[in-house]
Amino acid sequence: MNPAVHLDGITKRFPGVVANDDVDLEVERGSVHALLGENGAGKTTLMNVLYGLYQPTEGIVRLDGEPQSFDSPRDAIDAGVGMIHQHFMLVDPMTVWENVVLGNEPKTWGGLRVDRAAAREAVVELSERYGFDVDPDATVADVSVGEQQRVEILKALYRGADVLIMDEPTAVLTPQEVEELYGVFEELTEQGKTIIFISHKLGEALSAADDITVLRDGVNVGTVAAADVTREELAEMMVGREVLMDPATPPQETGDRVLEVTGLSVEDDRGVEAVSDLSFELRAGEILGVAGVDGNGQSQLAEAITGLRESSSGDVRYRGEPMAGKTRRDRIERGMAFIPEDRQERGLVMSYDLTENAILGSQHDPPFARGGRLDWRASRDHAESVIEQYDVRPPDAGAEAESLSGGNQQKFIVGREFERDPDLVVATHPTRGVDIGSTEFLHDRLLELRAEGKAVLLVSSKLDEVQGLSDRLAVMHEGEFTGIVDPATVTEEEIGLLMAGESLDDESVEGAALHDDAGDGAGTGDAGDGDGADDSPGDEIDGSAGGGEGVDA
Amino acid sequence: MSDSDPDTDRSPSVLARLVAPFVDRSVAERLVISVAAIFLSILVGFAIVLVSGRIAECSTAAWTLPFTGIGFCYDPVEVYVVLFNGALGYPFAVGDPGLFNPGWSPFNLSFGLTLSETTLLIFTGLSVAVAFRAGLFNIGTQGQLVVGALATALSVLALVPLLPAGRVAGVVLIVVGTVAGAVAGGLWGAIPGALKAYADANEVITTIMLNFVAANVAYVLVLEVFRAEGSSVVATGYVPEYAQLRPWLFPASSDFALIALLVGVGFIGALYYFVEHTSLGYDLRTSGVQAAAAEYGGVNAKLTTVRAMTLSGALGGVGGAVWVLMSEGRWMASIPDLGFDGITVSILAGNNPIGVLPAAFLFGILKGGALEIGFRTDVPTELVAVLRGLIILFVAMPEFFRMIGRYAGVGGGGVAASTEPDETGGDGGETDA
Numbered sequence: 001m002n003p004a005v006h007l008d009g010i011t012k013r014f015p016g017v018v019a020n021d022d023v024d025l026e027v028e029r030g031s032v033h034a035l036l037g038e039n040g041a042g043k044t045t046l047m048n049v050l051y052g053l054y055q056p057t058e059g060i061v062r063l064d065g066e067p068q069s070f071d072s073p074r075d076a077i078d079a080g081v082g083m084i085h086q087h088f089m090l091v092d093p094m095t096v097w098e099n100v101v102l103g104n105e106p107k108t109w110g111g112l113r114v115d116r117a118a119a120r121e122a123v124v125e126l127s128e129r130y131g132f133d134v135d136p137d138a139t140v141a142d143v144s145v146g147e148q149q150r151v152e153i154l155k156a157l158y159r160g161a162d163v164l165i166m167d168e169p170t171a172v173l174t175p176q177e178v179e180e181l182y183g184v185f186e187e188l189t190e191q192g193k194t195i196i197f198i199s200h201k202l203g204e205a206l207s208a209a210d211d212i213t214v215l216r217d218g219v220n221v222g223t224v225a226a227a228d229v230t231r232e233e234l235a236e237m238m239v240g241r242e243v244l245m246d247p248a249t250p251p252q253e254t255g256d257r258v259l260e261v262t263g264l265s266v267e268d269d270r271g272v273e274a275v276s277d278l279s280f281e282l283r284a285g286e287i288l289g290v291a292g293v294d295g296n297g298q299s300q301l302a303e304a305i306t307g308l309r310e311s312s313s314g315d316v317r318y319r320g321e322p323m324a325g326k327t328r329r330d331r332i333e334r335g336m337a338f339i340p341e342d343r344q345e346r347g348l349v350m351s352y353d354l355t356e357n358a359i360l361g362s363q364h365d366p367p368f369a370r371g372g373r374l375d376w377r378a379s380r381d382h383a384e385s386v387i388e389q390y391d392v393r394p395p396d397a398g399a400e401a402e403s404l405s406g407g408n409q410q411k412f413i414v415g416r417e418f419e420r421d422p423d424l425v426v427a428t429h430p431t432r433g434v435d436i437g438s439t440e441f442l443h444d445r446l447l448e449l450r451a452e453g454k455a456v457l458l459v460s461s462k463l464d465e466v467q468g469l470s471d472r473l474a475v476m477h478e479g480e481f482t483g484i485v486d487p488a489t490v491t492e493e494e495i496g497l498l499m500a501g502e503s504l505d506d507e508s509v510e511g512a513a514l515h516d517d518a519g520d521g522a523g524t525g526d527a528g529d530g531d532g533a534d535d536s537p538g539d540e541i542d543g544s545a546g547g548g549e550g551v552d553a
Numbered sequence: 554m555s556d557s558d559p560d561t562d563r564s565p566s567v568l569a570r571l572v573a574p575f576v577d578r579s580v581a582e583r584l585v586i587s588v589a590a591i592f593l594s595i596l597v598g599f600a601i602v603l604v605s606g607r608i609a610e611c612s613t614a615a616w617t618l619p620f621t622g623i624g625f626c627y628d629p630v631e632v633y634v635v636l637f638n639g640a641l642g643y644p645f646a647v648g649d650p651g652l653f654n655p656g657w658s659p660f661n662l663s664f665g666l667t668l669s670e671t672t673l674l675i676f677t678g679l680s681v682a683v684a685f686r687a688g689l690f691n692i693g694t695q696g697q698l699v700v701g702a703l704a705t706a707l708s709v710l711a712l713v714p715l716l717p718a719g720r721v722a723g724v725v726l727i728v729v730g731t732v733a734g735a736v737a738g739g740l741w742g743a744i745p746g747a748l749k750a751y752a753d754a755n756e757v758i759t760t761i762m763l764n765f766v767a768a769n770v771a772y773v774l775v776l777e778v779f780r781a782e783g784s785s786v787v788a789t790g791y792v793p794e795y796a797q798l799r800p801w802l803f804p805a806s807s808d809f810a811l812i813a814l815l816v817g818v819g820f821i822g823a824l825y826y827f828v829e830h831t832s833l834g835y836d837l838r839t840s841g842v843q844a845a846a847a848e849y850g851g852v853n854a855k856l857t858t859v860r861a862m863t864l865s866g867a868l869g870g871v872g873g874a875v876w877v878l879m880s881e882g883r884w885m886a887s888i889p890d891l892g893f894d895g896i897t898v899s900i901l902a903g904n905n906p907i908g909v910l911p912a913a914f915l916f917g918i919l920k921g922g923a924l925e926i927g928f929r930t931d932v933p934t935e936l937v938a939v940l941r942g943l944i945i946l947f948v949a950m951p952e953f954f955r956m957i958g959r960y961a962g963v964g965g966g967g968v969a970a971s972t973e974p975d976e977t978g979g980d981g982g983e984t985d986a
Binding site: 329374 | 846851
């Protein structure tokens, strides 16, 4: 029997770049196939070829053994290939069923009138057939992200998709929703649908997929059955060398209060309260992790602290100084570094080269500016040193930011911000889109900063990242901390519940730490013990030495 | 994170397809495109000249189509030869005795007129360009020029009685008059800047409105208060000759002072240095290309807006000062559309200060050449205006497409920004290299 999808020797070249090099990929009907790889490995390009967005330079796409030639995604949909993008394309004010049929509505009166009853009926039937738990009459804006994703899947099924491509399907989901998604996968494959999902998360590929294909530098490194492979082996396939999976957070004394946030409320662009009466504090030599599903106020919190957004009420104090009325420039000058989540909007000027980007934020400060004049030589040297230390590729200070891959853009921003010699680092998704090898390096740098006595506010949607690095872990839901927990002892399920907005009565939650005064040292000791148990004695000694420096600093 | 619909990137719109070839071009490529555009416009202009020459009536045909005997009233070759050659004062000999005209000197009347126009457009072009670089569309250079010109004329006229006539007084008056023009133009430009920054009023609308305000307030002021005695037109009195920028080397009737052109070139250099090599320039252009990144980098958006508009207005005001001191010798109500031409000059120049020089020169040539065509041929001035318009349209369009493209997010930066979602941004982003 022919495989449902057979990509035969696909090569896709762009000017100067080979994105896919002779990639073979066979996906059996009714299976879940994970396409795993680092940033820039060519996963998305390959799927865009399958989805008809790109035409392959060489090679053939076969569905059920039949060679296909797609000129556009429309052709691919007609042939039964559906794609579900990471960012949903739904019309918020419309109902679920309206969204599903949008663009392919059943019509009467010679195409003039939408047959609403038939459309709704078709959607209900479809969702019952696959056991989807969605209310067809609910407005999309009102349903959860997990449900929205199911609406997207329904859309693809409604258009007759047999093969579903999903781009990073778990990126926006809580752990519970991820579990539900895996259930949906089972349901779909039982009915003969084939699923290919793109991921760079090992755990996800291992638990959800039947088979895993690893891409590296545009080449198929190998296809393995999920049952026969370990995390470590997969990581090695992805990176091409052995990888240490867990960052080690040695215990460390914390120093002075660097950041105090009291009763902070912040509105988002639409004027809706995104951060509600939030209080916490952060000390030198401490990493406070903020976990949560994207869009629960983390961005607004980070922006309010770094001076990019005005708070509607409450107080932010930085090194004891109230920050009310302080501009972004004032805060940069006082040693706040900020890794923004939207690197291509804020973090880099896309049309500038890296030399020009290296001084973004420091354009008025020595050594880059003297008497209002810019010293391009100094900024070039700086750019080159960031490029070298943070392994930015291509290593060319004259390369325009927009020519870099997302991961390399991120590395450059992180490098620039870390090398600012800050007292406070607000890092939102610092390793998003960065490959495993570089992630490991950035994590090490974060821990070095911590050892140097810097305060770090780490916002990330990667649970293993915040859990592994943080001294204390705050979980954010709808603008509030649902708990500040000890990352060493908390379980993923507990974090998931907090992310969903439920509270825990468990002893692992230091509810008291929510508010400032109880934060003094709370949690850090526990965290240290917990982590220290995993570390070698050598690490502990290093850690305490680092702590000593932290106090001095 | 971008919340734009990826579909819009993936199936490009008609606009995006139209615009895409012109985005992401190197300087050299853009130059080639510009030269090609001039030739293309000449080709189209040829056809238009022929067609009009067929429609018009004349006793003898100026040009006959070879082998056919079909006559045309206007000779398209002659039109373009006169346009370009005449604008320079005929350096090239047509027919005998050779390629170059031995009697040609650069200091002729036609070339003087060309350079006079060039000089004025350098200032207005720079004015529009500097606002563009900050992401602001200053349509108000014309109004800033009017206000600046009036301030120059009035301040010089007010100071004349206080200083003994002579060379020294002339220099003082010219400097003071130019500074007055810059200050007045700058303040006039600061108004829409402040309105934009603090009241969120679109600068395109406010600057257009302020053009009318400027023109009419100045008109009434001069009509009622400052009108020269016995003048038949609405104009101030003449600035004394020693306080004017008099033609040097060029014929007196050319109204072209080389010193003004040199100052203009100096302004180009200074502005280039300001934009590329100073902290404030970095703030300004970063705001222009990516406002969110500028904000992230600690740039005060409001202040930058006001600054850029003030600078832009000041440059327009200097243009007005030069117009009074060099071209007209007084302020008068019928001010040419130098400010509006400055918009096209700036677009032609890709909003780059250096590019303003050739762009203004092209405009100067078209202006000088059009005058020559009027002298030398029977071609009506309306037709010459059409040919000028064609050249400008063809040359400006690629640059204009580029601007639209950047604005609409087509091309490198735009695409990368809109397909951002983590991994995909990485995979797809590289293809832009």
